[in-house]
Amino acid sequence: MPTPLDLIxxxxxxxVSRIIGKGYLSTKRVYVGMATCEIAAGSxxxxxxxxxxxxxxxxDVYLSQKGCAGRCNLEPTVEVIESGKSPVKYGKxxxxxxxxxxxxxxxxxxxxxxxxxx
Amino acid sequence: xxxTYGIIVCDGTPCINSGxxxxxxxxxxxxxxHGLHDKAAIHLSGCLGMCDKGPIVVVNPGYTIYGHxxxxxxxxxxxxxxxxxxxxxxxxxxxxxxxxxxxxVFGDAKFFGKQMRITLRNCGIIDPENIDDYLSLRGYEALAxxxxxxxxxxxxxxxxxxxxxxxxxxGFPTGLKWKFAAAQKATPKHVICNADExxxxxxxDRSAIEGDPHTVVEGMAIGGYAVGASKGIVYIRAEYPLxxxxxxxAIKDARAHGLLGDNILGSDFSFDIEIRLGAGAFVxxxxxxxxxxxxxxxxxxxxxxxxxxxxxxFGQPTLINNVETWANIPVIILDGANWxxxxxxxxxKGTKVxxxxxxxxxxxxxxxxxxxxxxxxxxxVGGGIPDGKKFKAVQTGGxxxxxxxxxxxxxxxxxxxxxxxxxxxxxxxxxxxxxDSCMVDIAKFFLEFTQNESCGKCTPCREGTKRMLEILTRIxxxxxxxxxxxxxxxxxxxxxxxxxCGLGQSAPNPVLSTIKNFRAEYEEHIHEKRCRARACTNLVxxxxxxxxxxxxxxxxxxxxxxxxxxxKKPHVIDQDKCVKCGMCFNTCKFDAIVKV
Numbered sequence: 235m236p237t238p239l240d241l242i243x244x245x246x247x248x249x250v251s252r253i254i255g256k257g258y259l260s261t262k263r264v265y266v267g268m269a270t271c272e273i274a275a276g277s278x279x280x281x282x283x284x285x286x287x288x289x290x291x292x293x294d295v296y297l298s299q300k301g302c303a304g305r306c307n308l309e310p311t312v313e314v315i316e317s318g319k320s321p322v323k324y325g326k327x328x329x330x331x332x333x334x335x336x337x338x339x340x341x342x343x344x345x346x347x348x349x350x351x352x
Numbered sequence: 353x354x355x356t357y358g359i360i361v362c363d364g365t366p367c368i369n370s371g372x373x374x375x376x377x378x379x380x381x382x383x384x385x386h387g388l389h390d391k392a393a394i395h396l397s398g399c400l401g402m403c404d405k406g407p408i409v410v411v412n413p414g415y416t417i418y419g420h421x422x423x424x425x426x427x428x429x430x431x432x433x434x435x436x437x438x439x440x441x442x443x444x445x446x447x448x449x450x451x452x453x454x455x456x457v458f459g460d461a462k463f464f465g466k467q468m469r470i471t472l473r474n475c476g477i478i479d480p481e482n483i484d485d486y487l488s489l490r491g492y493e494a495l496a497x498x499x500x501x502x503x504x505x506x507x508x509x510x511x512x513x514x515x516x517x518x519x520x521x522x523g524f525p526t527g528l529k530w531k532f533a534a535a536q537k538a539t540p541k542h543v544i545c546n547a548d549e550x551x552x553x554x555x556x557d558r559s560a561i562e563g564d565p566h567t568v569v570e571g572m573a574i575g576g577y578a579v580g581a582s583k584g585i586v587y588i589r590a591e592y593p594l595x596x597x598x599x600x601x602a603i604k605d606a607r608a609h610g611l612l613g614d615n616i617l618g619s620d621f622s623f624d625i626e627i628r629l630g631a632g633a634f635v636x637x638x639x640x641x642x643x644x645x646x647x648x649x650x651x652x653x654x655x656x657x658x659x660x661x662x663x664x665x666f667g668q669p670t671l672i673n674n675v676e677t678w679a680n681i682p683v684i685i686l687d688g689a690n691w692x693x694x695x696x697x698x699x700x701k702g703t704k705v706x707x708x709x710x711x712x713x714x715x716x717x718x719x720x721x722x723x724x725x726x727x728x729x730x731x732x733v734g735g736g737i738p739d740g741k742k743f744k745a746v747q748t749g750g751x752x753x754x755x756x757x758x759x760x761x762x763x764x765x766x767x768x769x770x771x772x773x774x775x776x777x778x779x780x781x782x783x784x785x786x787x788d789s790c791m792v793d794i795a796k797f798f799l800e801f802t803q804n805e806s807c808g809k810c811t812p813c814r815e816g817t818k819r820m821l822e823i824l825t826r827i828x829x830x831x832x833x834x835x836x837x838x839x840x841x842x843x844x845x846x847x848x849x850x851x852x853c854g855l856g857q858s859a860p861n862p863v864l865s866t867i868k869n870f871r872a873e874y875e876e877h878i879h880e881k882r883c884r885a886r887a888c889t890n891l892v893x894x895x896x897x898x899x900x901x902x903x904x905x906x907x908x909x910x911x912x913x914x915x916x917x918x919x920k921k922p923h924v925i926d927q928d929k930c931v932k933c934g935m936c937f938n939t940c941k942f943d944a945i946v947k948v
Contacts, residue, residue, distance in 0.1 A: 238617030242487075242496035245609060249487035259393070267476070269562045270594045271555070298485075301563020303476025304717035305463070306709075315395070351463075 260296040262340055265313040269302035276328060277310035283332035287340075295340055308351055314339055325351040357388075357434055362408035363396040371422070372407035378423045379409075382430040392434060405445055419445040466732050468695065469719045470703045471519075471679035475563030480598050483605040486566040492611050494682035495573050499619040502685075507578040508534050511681065513689035515701035520546060520637070520674035521752065521778045522854065523700070523767035529671065532661035533579040536669035541581035543572050543623075544665065544672040547588035547595070548642060550634040551750030552801055554781035556705045557675040559717050561588070561595040564679070565602035569625060571678035573612065574685060576623040579671050584625040587642055589632050600627055634751075634805035637779075638853045639672050641807070652809045653853035674779065676705055696722035700766035704780060710747075711786035713738050720765065727761040730784055741786040745869070749778025751798040751805075752858030754865025755791060774865045776858065790887035791870040792877055796824040798862035802855060813856030816847040820863060828888045832878030837867060886947040889932045896923050899944035906936035906945060 236244070266272075266281045284297050305311055308325030312335060315321045322345050324335060331349060338344045361367075361376055376394060383389050405419035409429065416439045418429060425443055432438045469475070478485035486492070498507050512527025533541065545568055549557040561568060572584045588596055603625050606612040614622045628646050635641045636651040643665050645651040664670025680702060684692050696702050700722040706729070709715050713735030720729060726746055730736065737743050745755040754775035756763065763769050767777050785794065803817040820843050823836050844860030851857045867874060876882045883891040896906070902920040914930045917923030925936070937945045 235618070237500045238496040238619050239493070239500040241610075241617045242493050246487050246490065246493070249484035252484050253482075253488055269559055270592070271559075273594070298479045299481070300477060301475045301480045302559040302717055304472075304559075306715040306717065307713075 257294075257296045260294045261316060262294065263296040263298070263315040264340070265298050265300045265315070267301070267303060267309060267311040267313075268299035271302060271306060272309045272311065275309040279329050280310050280312060280327050280332045283329055284336070287333075287336045292336060292340065305351060311351070316343075323351045324349045357392040357411060358395060359392055360395045360410040362406060362410075367406035367408055370406045374423055375407055375409060375421060375426060378426040379430070382426050383434075386430060386435055388430070388434055411439070417445050418443040463714055463716070463733060463735075466724060466728050467719055468703050468721045470683050470692075470695070471567070471676050471705055472560060472563065472717070472719045473683070474567065475560060475717075478564065480563055480565055481601055483566060483602070483609060486564070487609075490686065491566055492570050492606075492609075494685035495570050495577075495611065496617055498574050498577055498685055499616065499621050504534060504578045504580060507574060507685065510689045511578070511684060514680075514684045514692040515689075515696075516677065516680055516684065516692070517700060517767060518674060519676035519680070519704065519779070521749065521776065523777060526673065526677055529661055529673070530575065530578055532659065533581075533669050533671040536579075536662060538669055539580070540583065540668055541579055542665045542668055542670040543576045543579070543581045543584040544642070544646070544660075544670060545572055545584065545586040545588075545678055546637065546639065546642060546672055546674045547586055547592075548630045548637040549589065549592075549675075549779065550632070550637050550805075551752075551779055551781045552798075553709050553783055554707045554750055554779055556707050556717065556780045558592050558595050559707075560675050560679055560705070561592070561599050565595075565599040566606065567679045567682060568599065568675055569602050569606050569612070571681035572625060573616065573623050574681050575671055575673065575678070577621050579669070581669075581671065582622050582624070584623065585628050585646060585665070586625060587628045587630055587636075587646060590629040591632055596627065596629065603627070633807070634802070635807045635853070635855050638855060641853070642672070643670065650807075652807045653855075655852060676780070697764060697766045697769075699768050700777075704765060704777065706780045706782040708734055708782050708784070710783035711737055711741065711788075712784040722766045723764045725762050725764050726756065729765070729782065730761070734784065737784065737786050741788065743784070744787050744789065745785045745791065747775075747783040747785060747794070747862075748781070749776040749858075749861070750781040751802045752776060752854065752861055753778045753781070754861045755785065755794065755869060756865070757869045774868055776861065788885055788887065790828075790883050790885040791866045791873050792824065792828055792883075793885075793887050795863045795866045796821070796828055799824060799859065802859040806855065806859070810850075810852040810856060812847045812850040813852070813859060816843050816851075817856070817859050819843055820847070820860065824863065827874065827877045828883075829890045830877070830881045830888075832874075832881075834878065836878055837871070837874050840864075841867060892932060892947045893927060894925055894930060894932065894934070894937055895946055895948055896925055897944050897946055898922065899942050901942055901944070903942070905939050905941065909935045909939045911935065 267277055310327050312324045312327045338346055361372055379394055383392055407421050409418045409421045411433055429440055432440050508530045511530050516526040517523040518526055547557050576584055612624050630636050633651050636645045638653045639660050641651045641653040660670040660672050693701050703719050703721050705719045708718050718733050745757050747755045756773055756775050760773045763773050770777050799821050803821050806813045806817055808814045820840055823840055826832055827836055840863055844864045847860050848857055881891055886892050900922040907915040907923055912929050912931050914926045915923050
């Protein structure tokens with residue numbers, strides 16, 4: 235009979251394959267901060283922009299929410315993780331910046347340096 | 353289908369210095385050679401915190417960490433690990449600590465460089481509403497390990513060895529609490545998570561639950577196993593709707609996966625958790641008041657002993673810990689108490705989360721190892737004071753804590769050194785104060801809070817804080833009398849010694865610590881009727897200087913008509929009429945109005 239430890243390892247493997255099934259291995263992963271503080275700063279609008287772009291045909295992007303990363307004064311934050319590159323975190327993202335991140339970074343691979351949190 | 357691999361190369365400065373940058377191209381070359389370029393992706397990460405073993409290469413899935421990797425090792429890693437699925441034991445290092453996973457966020461090196469994330473390890477990394485994200489990062493493995501390999505007594509011993517102390521503020525050794533609860537014969541026993549965070553300016557528990565609710569659930573289940581409880585309660589304030597939503601979902605998802613409920617993961621251990629909402633009374637963060645509140649009684653503390661671990665909820669043995677304490681438990685079980693002990697100071701192990709706020713460039717939620725100095729937090733993590741202002745004090749511990757001036761900046765953060773310095777660790781509020789704030793006013797603000805929140809059960813707290821507040825108000829209004837400081841000290845000392853619970857015992861701290869460290873400011877208020885920070889309205893007068901061009905803007909906004917003057921001629925404020933609202937000061941475009 236499998237031990238609880240065996241079972242949890244199986245569950246982990248299943249969880250990993252479910253996440254991959256949702257497109258985790260896309261070339262770009264986008265995380266939008268969605269804690270109370272981020273939402274108060276307007277991250278729901280930002281999330282909607284990304285969701286809409288994907289529903290309108292933006293491909294090869296894995297979109298997820300995340301909790302507080304601790305950057306209170308720079309919220310809402312959006313993180314873009316791309317294969318083979320250092321993660322990029324954008325601060326004070328509003329609807330307009332989100333749209334530009336989609337156009338310039340996600341579609342054309344161009345990091346928008348002036349909004350990057352260093 | 354062959355496994356798809358993710359290869360992480362640490363791109364922190366020490367690793368770059370030891371040659372990490374050349375590895376990336378070597379890796380790419382080897383991937384191409386084996387035709388693996390669509391089965392593996394290379395990522396660069398910020399510092400992984402294993403600088404002494406750099407350059408570091410990590411292969412996922414599996415999180416195999418290779419240390420001291422040279423270009424010559426790359427063909428072997430690719431050939432053995434990626435082609436044949438056999439990790440290269442020669443190069444692998446055993447540093448698979450959960451906290452390392454935070455590396456992804458470590459990109460912002462300035463802010464995160466001095467931090468170490470144990471309790472917040474998944475916060476800001478995973479989707480808190482997706483249990484798969486948590487499971488994929490070894491979620492619930494600590495619980496499985498506990499019920500598979502460890503007896504309840506061994507779990508208690510592990511927590512005791514770890515040296516973990518209660519993160520709610522008082523710093524009581526967690527292992528001891530567990531030991532007392534486990535030793536009780538009476539059943540049923542209960543487990544409670546205290547998420548009734550109430551300090552003004554503190555949001556650690558809210559963020560922790562919102563960012564990673566499963567950690568708390570898992571920690572509580574391990575606690576239940578250790579002390580022999582089958583029921584857990586999360587007591588969380590109703591003002592945290594998103595945190596409530598996320599932990600409720602976490603509990604539901606955990607149940608669906610057989611991680612809560614009867615016979616967890618096929619074992620004999622059964623445990624479930626329910627949520628109770630608090631109405632937001634500050635005193636309900638005190639454990640006995642919290643228990644009364646869950647029982648449906650008025651949220652008031654009672655004298656201890658008996659402690660809740662002996663007689664708690666409904667008179668039964670109850671293990672009650674703070675959110676942050678619970679979040680440490682899975683890491684201690686998985687990475688081991690001996691590893692946990694290596695982090696921190698002699699008397700305080702592990703890390704502490706702070707809500708860094710006030711006059712600091714980077715406000716935020718931070719987690720630093722115990723022993724980090726206040727200076728490192730304010731200047732390195734926090735980025736210093738904005739607008740070139742001067743640092744005045746740092747307030748720790750919220751309304752129960754104290755204000756520490758510049759000479760204490762090199763105090764290492766741990767329970768004991770903060771207490772020696774005249775403040776407390778508290779639950780983790782940290783407010784940086786600059787020269788524009790008046791210390792008497794700040795003491796008054798905190799005392800006003802505790803005075804409002806005093807439950808009224810015991811006289812020292814109910815009456816004493818009221819009298820102290822009256823004196824402070826008098827001082828800030830310019831009606832201070834000789835002897836007021838001594839009166840405050842005497843009252844404060846009595847309240848500290850005679851109050852029933854922690855709320856009253858610590859309520860005078862902001863006043864006493866500011867008197868100790870900023871006595872001159874109190875004396876100026878009382879004897880010279882002067883507030884050096886110009887924050888106490890009644891002690892400030894507004895005056896128009898020769899810079900005035902006579903534009904008339906101040907005259908038009910003054911609500912009481914105290915400003916007179918002809919057009920293009922300097923204006924004058926009639927001090928008898930002035931109500932000190934500050935409208936003129938805020939309106940003047942020529943900096944011609946000053947506060948004196």
